[in-house]
Amino acid sequence: MQLNHARILLTGASGGLGEALAGQLSAAGAALLLTGRNADKLAAIALAAGAVCGRLPSDLATAEGIADAAAAARRFGANMLINNAGVGGFGLLESQDSAAVERILTTNLLVPVRLTHALLPWLKQQPAAAVVNIGSAFGSIPFAGFAAYSSAKAGLRGFSQALRRELADSSVRVIHIAPRAIDTPLNTEAVKRLNAALKNASDSPATVAAWIVEKLRNDVAESHLGFPERLFAWINGVAPSLIDRGLGEKLATIKHHAINQ
Numbered sequence: 001m002q003l004n005h006a007r008i009l010l011t012g013a014s015g016g017l018g019e020a021l022a023g024q025l026s027a028a029g030a031a032l033l034l035t036g037r038n039a040d041k042l043a044a045i046a047l048a049a050g051a052v053c054g055r056l057p058s059d060l061a062t063a064e065g066i067a068d069a070a071a072a073a074r075r076f077g078a079n080m081l082i083n084n085a086g087v088g089g090f091g092l093l094e095s096q097d098s099a100a101v102e103r104i105l106t107t108n109l110l111v112p113v114r115l116t117h118a119l120l121p122w123l124k125q126q127p128a129a130a131v132v133n134i135g136s137a138f139g140s141i142p143f144a145g146f147a148a149y150s151s152a153k154a155g156l157r158g159f160s161q162a163l164r165r166e167l168a169d170s171s172v173r174v175i176h177i178a179p180r181a182i183d184t185p186l187n188t189e190a191v192k193r194l195n196a197a198l199k200n201a202s203d204s205p206a207t208v209a210a211w212i213v214e215k216l217r218n219d220v221a222e223s224h225l226g227f228p229e230r231l232f233a234w235i236n237g238v239a240p241s242l243i244d245r246g247l248g249e250k251l252a253t254i255k256h257h258a259i260n261q
């Protein structure tokens with residue numbers, strides 16, 4: 001899609017990747033409606049992004065937040081929804097309380113499904129429209145220590161693929177982009193220590209935002225950002241036991257960092 005014709009509802013705009021995306025999408029000529037919960041941060045990011053930029057503080061984990069965001073997107077004339085809001089979730093499943101598990105699944109999976117569902121009738125009326133889901137490498141390489149997060153992101157990948165196939169005869173494109181680790185507040189100090197111990201690369205939000213903008217410009221439906229993560233995602237699809245074995249060797253390290261946080 002030509003980004004200078006895009007009118008985008010961007011969720012998670014007050015976060016690390018969201019802020020970088022807001023700046024780069026605005027520079028590419030897109031009009032933006034930014035959402036997040038932190039109203040002050042949203043205001044500052046909207047000001048910096050400039051041009052045609054609206055903002056709507058809302059908690060998307062609530063039914064009211066979804067309805068407000070969808071109504072605002074219709075008023076804004078949105079033709080693209082970028083589901084970027086998310087929460088992290090490092091920890092052994094047995095140590096996470098059920099409220100935390102629920103929050104991880106809701107924010108990372110149910111929120112994008114609900115928002116897409118609410119906005120789809122509107123998007124289908126647009127001559128060209130897109131739903132863009134920001135997933136994670138862990139959606140294709142489900143990782144020990146991230147069981148709920150990985151299942152939410154794997155669910156988001158499945159949702160994206162099923163909906164893309166369902167909308168193949170419509171004007172709505174469905175795009176799924178899976179970054180590897182990014183240097184943002186989503187990652188706790190324990191996650192940073194784990195990534196350093198495992199030598200997992202972590203990209204800057206500006207780099208990831210630039211990759212995403214390039215994928216949107218070129219209409220790439222499905223992408224994993226970063227190597228060797230792209231290769232591991234493929235291996236996990238064809239021979240998951242190889243990844244079981246590889247992660248098995250790292251399990252003691254993962255458990256150490258999960259427990260000591």
Ligand SMILES: NC(=O)c1ccc[n+]([C@@H]2O[C@H](COP(=O)([O-])OP(=O)(O)OC[C@H]3O[C@@H](n4cnc5c(N)ncnc54)[C@H](OP(=O)(O)O)[C@@H]3O)[C@@H](O)[C@H]2O)c1
Nearest residue numbers: 012014015016017036037038059060085086181182184186
């Ligand atoms: N960081 C990574 O290593 C990494 C790697 C792969 C994929 N990702 C994905 O990239 C996306 C962006 O994450 P990030 O790294 O930029 O994280 P971040 O800096 O923590 O930002 C998360 C954003 O989501 C918003 N959010 C969370 N819960 C919300 C809710 N209930 N209602 C509305 N907004 C909510 C936050 O809003 P407030 O701050 O205003 O509350 C914030 O704007 C996420 O989908 C994440 O899963 C991240």
